């Protein structure tokens with residue numbers, strides 16, 4: 001990989017080469033190597049990244065069904081975020097229409113006139129109209145780039161409308177697309193506003209015995225449904241999932257849970273920390289991607305609650321489910337063993353899915369995040385050493401203190417330390433780097449040129465990324481698995497999800513068609529089963 005890295009960098013102008021070099025790390029697990037991340041993308045380099053608005057509106061708030069997510073901006077911002085992320089939801093038992101607004105696309109549809117003279121009046125009208133038609137419990141107002149540029153105050157408008165409407169929680173998000181360097185800033189902004197305006201609004205005590213929240217699980221392709229099925233079988237009660245299949249009511253009482261499980265560390269670690277400081281709820285990192293990881297996550301919950309009956313039930317569920325998963329993996333491995341994978345996805349999935357590939361006997365030769373931070377690569381131990389640059393300083397950091405009445409430490413310091421010693425990762429995440437093999441190549445915010453060179457060098461058997469990469473990669477003769485939308489498949493989480501994944505990957509690797517395809521710009525002959533026969 002060092003030759004590959006040199007070749008890649010050689011094409012860049014010196015300043016760019018210097019910058020990109022720091023984001024490309026040949027892994028040596030014995031060393032504390034820094035992986036430069038969460039810095040601005042070099043203009044023109046063709047990134048996979050999206051914007052801050054996408055991270056806030058699409059990712060964190062998008063999956064909640066009974067809030068109206070009103071986009072203040074030109075219609076395109078709302079249209080292109082409309083039902084593209086495959087966050088599934090129950091119809092919901094609340095009311096005749098189930099109070100499910102996910103299928104709708106709400107926008108203020110800003111025009112030139114609003115850009116010139118201001119859009120606050122139009123925003124007020126839109127909030128009123130949405131309220132009159134749907135009578136929702138809550139309306140979230142999302143700022144797009146022009147809102148920040150012209151200075152519309154979405155927070156003042158939201159406050160005014162909340163007062164006027166009386167029974168509707170209206171709150172705004174300063175999540176303009178350019179606000180941060182990626183979607184990641186949008187996650188942080190979403191966490192802040194949910195914490196400020198929603199979490200803790202309902203003190204009703206839960207009825208169950210083992211009450212948890214699952215943070216950073218967005219029910220893409222039904223992942224959350226499968227995890228809920230497993231929790232139910234174990235007798236674990238989920239107060240709230242942030243934010244797959246969620247409701248405003250669930251967020252409001254999430255502070256009554258006794259444990260926060262963090263699945264996607266990148267998008268939701270802020271919430272876990274704020275809830276710990278204000279309410280005394282500890283958090284643990286888990287991963288429900290992979291059969292073994294799922295079993296491990298369940299056992300962690302059992303150990304945390306220190307309840308023999310719960311632990312026995314968890315073992316029973318694992319004994320019932322895991323052998324089927326392992327049998328399917330063993331069968332699939334006949335066709336997948338020894339094959340090579342590459343994973344370039346937003347945040348956690350580039351790490352989590354390496355587990356599923358391991359179970360298939362496959363090696364991840366290269367991986368990276370679009371917008372992860374150094375702690376997602378190197379582990380939270382590096383947090384104190386991360387330099388806060390101007391871009392990060394631009395994102396509000398809430399000052400949280402223990403709630404004078406409701407702070408209640410759910411576990412003693414001693415208990416948490418004991419769990420930590422047992423390897424439970426309490427309030428910790430070790431990051432992706434230590435789980436990757438030596439000599440694998442870590443690339444943050446991969447560019448188009450780097451993607452092409454990596455493919456040429458490694459000739460991987462499968463490349464995992466998103467819709468923007470899909471067809472380019474396929475044209476180079478490599479199958480691409482979308483790890484964002486799951487190519488309309490899934491679920492891939494939990495036990496049943498692992499089985500689905502093994503089968504889908506086995507199928508993709510069992511065809512030789514990709515190797516036979518030639519891109520139209522490559523030399524081809526009449527005998528090639530070429531995608532573009534007319535060019536022969």
Ligand code: CFM
Nearest residue numbers: 059264267345346347348349484
């Ligand atoms: Fe977390 Fe996600 Fe991901 Fe993410 Fe995303 Fe996503 Fe993703 Mo697309 S919250 S970081 S901002 S696991 S939308 S469900 S698939 S890039 S790897």
Ligand code: HCA
Nearest residue numbers: 050054084085466467468484
């Ligand atoms: C986003 C959403 C996205 C995009 C996926 C893709 C998703 O980042 O705004 O590029 O294929 O998962 O839907 O990450």
